[in-house]
Amino acid sequence: MKYCYGVDVGGTTVKMGLFEETGGILEKWEIVTRTEEEGKAILPDIAASVLEKTKKHGLDKSDIIGIGVGVPAPVTADGIVNGTANLGWTYKEVKRELEELTGIKSEIGNDANVAALGEMWKGGGAGEKNMVMITLGTGVGGGVIINGKVITGEHGAGGEVGHICVNYDEPDTCGCGNHGCLEQYASATGVVRLAKKRLAQETKETVLNKDSVSAKDVFDAVKAGDAVAIEVAEEFGRYLASGLVNLAVIADPAVFVIGGGVSRAGEVLIPFIQKPYKEKAFFANKEIEFRLATLGNDAGICGAAKMVLDA
């Protein structure tokens, strides 16, 4: 049996897993992400942890196929990052540095792309080879998988599905500087934005509080039958469906997998997305299946492991 590591680097913690090549997880753990001084400790910390766990499990470096790493930034095919919002890194040759620190082959990918690969391997997309994952978190990320391979793109910006334009008239600005990005409506922050806009001028009774509302509040209220929350969910679903319609005519996947914090609302979410999707989709794409992600926080480490196994 050979082994590999799956590593998911976040802004506060680094999630790590030691995997059997057949997919079994030997151990999962976390270390702190030390972002100070341009995040210079992050890769040495990961390397030290990998080497320590290898020793602890009585393994030799030659037993390790590689280390897969997902990072919250665009990553080039050579494993280079040109800047991150959360880790402090500017230009960083992640693959080269980690290989030098560990002596173990490493593969680096964008975290949302890597999570998509995880869901295809053992989650909501299992059994498919053409799949799009949409991660509805603080932002909207994703991964577009064609014939089992993630689209990385020429500039490491493949599958940046949060920045599909779904409203050419939006006056508010997205974090990326554009207007009308899917992320402005379908992220947790986006759902709050839609809710606050509606609550500011709403006259109907609602359990939602316009001064303090979260995406979870909205979907909890939907489950309780709150009419205003349902209108917010419908608006969220229409925008998300518009993005998926555009994705479908380009990538034509078998399945859309919906993940991220917002997707914890559960199955209640699906009809709000699928109904407007079916109405607007190109005729050849109407039957694409909708599934929820199933791996939760483990999608990243699973996908990172799969990435290095496939390399």
Add this chain to the structure above:
Amino acid sequence: MKYCYGVDVGGTTVKMGLFEETGGILEKWEIVTRTEEEGKAILPDIAASVLEKTKKHGLDKSDIIGIGVGVPAPVTADGIVNGTANLGWTYKEVKRELEELTGIKSEIGNDANVAALGEMWKGGGAGEKNMVMITLGTGVGGGVIINGKVITGEHGAGGEVGHICVNYDEPDTCGCGNHGCLEQYASATGVVRLAKKRLAQETKETVLNKDSVSAKDVFDAVKAGDAVAIEVAEEFGRYLASGLVNLAVIADPAVFVIGGGVSRAGEVLIPFIQKPYKEKAFFANKEIEFRLATLGNDAGICGAAKMVLDA
């Protein structure tokens, strides 16, 4: 030396080419597309022509690597077509039928996808492996190539870039039944539509005739400095740029190759597309290159040949 055939099936003629495996063209010719009786003669006509040319050139079937065929319809990975607008075919197992008729391995693809492959092999995208081709003809088609492979998609509808939505407020209906598809603005027909709308309410002097205007008239007038034609071209360019921005965040190609009848206007076209593209593109995608297609009517036969060489 081995050989292959590249076949491009259109609504009125079938273009055919006999290629050396190294890319040289031995002979190019056309036959009539007989669409009557559900197009039942089309494949037998192609098969007869292939067998005749093989004999004429003193070749044996064993010298032929295969027959690549582009057809104007979505095509599944198994070479099946589920209906065409122009050929009369309903459900048709194109690959199986052509292989039975010829005894030669055949590969079938969508014509716009196949043309993209041709431009990547020996045209505007030569040297690239991540490329998007946009074909601006009667409609808008395209091909999305990732790592040298065309995205076919689960339902044969990958790269249907003409049906990206670029205007969520469009009242007019696209041929597909939706509203605001790129095809409604950037096809030859779309350019005429934009021109007629503008001319109906235009007070400025223009050489364009509101009762009889073609896409070629518009771009000829642009070259002559006609202010109204330039406004039409700017509108065309803005919509096309919106579609390309959405394509870029998904596929992140190195280059956009612009082909089809409208692209015969030449280099004058590029700034009308590239300027709004750069304004609206996601930061990581702003530097994608724009090139014109160079193979003209030969893109289809070249790409069809390449498809069977790569299979």
